[in-house]
Amino acid sequence: xxxxxxxxxxxxxxxxxxxxxxxxxxxxxxxxxxxxxxxxxxxxxxxxxxxxxxxxxxxxxxxxxxxxxxxxxxxxxxxxxxxxxxxxxxxxxxxxxxxxxxxxxxxxxxxxxxxxxxxxxxxxxxxxxxxxxxxxxxxxxxxxxxxxxxxxxxxxxxxxxxxxxxxxxxxxxxxxxxxxxxxxxxxxxxxxxxxxxxxxxxxxxxxxxxxxxxxxxxxxxxxxxxxxxxxxxxxxxxxxxxxxxxxxxxxxxxxxxxxxxxxxxxxxxxxxxxxxxxxxxxxxxxxxx
Numbered sequence: 001x002x003x004x005x006x007x008x009x010x011x012x013x014x015x016x017x018x019x020x021x022x023x024x025x026x027x028x029x030x031x032x033x034x035x036x037x038x039x040x041x042x043x044x045x046x047x048x049x050x051x052x053x054x055x056x057x058x059x060x061x062x063x064x065x066x067x068x069x070x071x072x073x074x075x076x077x078x079x080x081x082x083x084x085x086x087x088x089x090x091x092x093x094x095x096x097x098x099x100x101x102x103x104x105x106x107x108x109x110x111x112x113x114x115x116x117x118x119x120x121x122x123x124x125x126x127x128x129x130x131x132x133x134x135x136x137x138x139x140x141x142x143x144x145x146x147x148x149x150x151x152x153x154x155x156x157x158x159x160x161x162x163x164x165x166x167x168x169x170x171x172x173x174x175x176x177x178x179x180x181x182x183x184x185x186x187x188x189x190x191x192x193x194x195x196x197x198x199x200x201x202x203x204x205x206x207x208x209x210x211x212x213x214x215x216x217x218x219x220x221x222x223x224x225x226x227x228x229x230x231x232x233x234x235x236x237x238x239x240x241x242x243x244x245x246x247x248x249x250x251x252x253x254x255x256x257x258x259x260x261x262x263x264x265x266x267x268x269x270x271x272x273x274x275x276x277x278x279x280x281x282x283x284x285x286x287x288x289x
Contacts, residue, residue, distance in 0.1 A: 004278030007037075008095060009044060012087035012271045014216035014252025018046040019095050019273075025057040031079025036287035037279070038077040043287070044279070047215045048085060049075045050092050055110045068110035070096060076211030084113035084157040086219015086267055090126040093118045094271035113157025126271050130156060130220065132263040133227040140185045142192050144172040151180070151192075152228035156265075158210075159190045160224035164232065168196055171206045174214035193221045195229065203229050204249035216252035223265050226257035237261045 005027055008019040018037045020027060029051055038046045051073035055061035061071035072092045074085045089109055096102040097120050104120045117129035134155040142151045142163050147170060149163040161180055165171065171178070171194035178192045189210040198204050205225050207218040226246040230236065235244045237259050245258040255269040 003281050005281055005284065006276070007044065007279050008098075008273055008276040009046070010050075010091040010094060010271065010273045011252070012090045012094075012217065012219065013250050013255060013269055015085075015087035015218060015250075016046045016216075017048050017050045017088055017091050018044050019050045019052060019091070020279075021052045021095070021099065023052070023054045023057065025053045027051075029073075029075065030288050031075075033284055033288035034075040034079040035077065036284065047077050047209070047212045048082070048088060050088055050095070051075065052092065052095060060112065061110045064110040064115050068108035068115045070101070071110040074111065076209070077213070078211045080211045081112070082158060082211065084111050084116075084220055086128060086130060086156075086221075086223060087217050087269070087271075088219070089116055089118060089128045090219065090267075090269060090271035091273075093120055093126050093128075094273055098273050111157070124270060125268050127266055127268040128219070130223050130265040130267050133224065133259075133265060135227070135231070136185070138182075138185060140180060140182070142178045142180045144170065144178055152224075152231065153185060154224035154227050156220040156223050158220055159186050159188070160193060160221055161186070161190050162193045162195060162224050162228035164195050164197075164228075166196070168194060168204065168206050170194065171208075174206065174208045176213075177208055177210070191218060191221050191224075193218070193225050195225050198247075198249060201245060202247045202249075206251065217250035217255070219255065219267055219269070222248040222250060222255045223257050223267055227259060227265070230259060238263050 055065035055071040151161040151163040
């Protein structure tokens with residue numbers, strides 16, 4: 001009988017994840033274990049881990065169990081815990097459908113950022129209700145080298161700093177986190193998006209994700225970018241009563257973001273399962289130290 005730990009690999013617009021199905025929360029995933037799994041040379045490789053747990057079995061999600069059967073216990077690639085991951089929710093929902101745990105149509109997923117409504121369409125795209133954006137007061141700025149840009153502070157359940165630039169190359173290599181100030185604006189660090197215009201209602205971005213470095217896509221980041229672009233363009237659906245939609249190009253594809261008149265934000269995009277197998281338990285225990 002196998003003693004390995006089941007896993008799958010999936011991605012949403014090339015934001016990729018190691019998926020660990022663990023309904024009863026029996027697999028211990030320390031920060032070191034997560035980092036080992038996400039290592040692209042010595043592990044499976046991924047921007048993060050999607051730990052699939054029944055809400056009732058996880059202490060952080062039990063209060064949400066009545067509203068959502070499944071909890072996305074999301075971890076960044078360095079092992080740190082994150083509140084939310086928009087691409088991750090889509091891949092999480094794709095896994096649930098792949099495993100026959102849910103049907104096409106509507107479902108709810110519990111996250112540290114609250115319960116998210118999800119729609120799995122027959123054409124394969126998945127729409128996630130991302131909640132409302134919060135726009136904290138106060139000026140913030142981000143920098144790369146000697147360049148400094150004003151940024152829009154947008155919170156999508158996790159923190160973002162959105163800077164509009166002339167060229168995406170201005171973001172540099174994004175190997176390390178771009179400095180930001182004031183430090184008090186983001187006491188736990190921040191995801192930084194650099195954005196250029198492509199046309200009306202159409203922007204492109206690069207992102208440094210807190211705890212993961214530059215990634216091919218960031219769902220909450222795309223939502224933050226759409227909100228920041230709308231406000232820059234003078235559009236606020238809560239004021240006008242008219243929804244606003246932006247196409248947001250990321251390195252791994254395109255996401256469609258709609259901010260509704262009630263302030264709720266919906267993100268639509270693809271999610272794919274590409275492989276499944278087993279993690280050697282002894283290797284994981286050794287790698288986790």
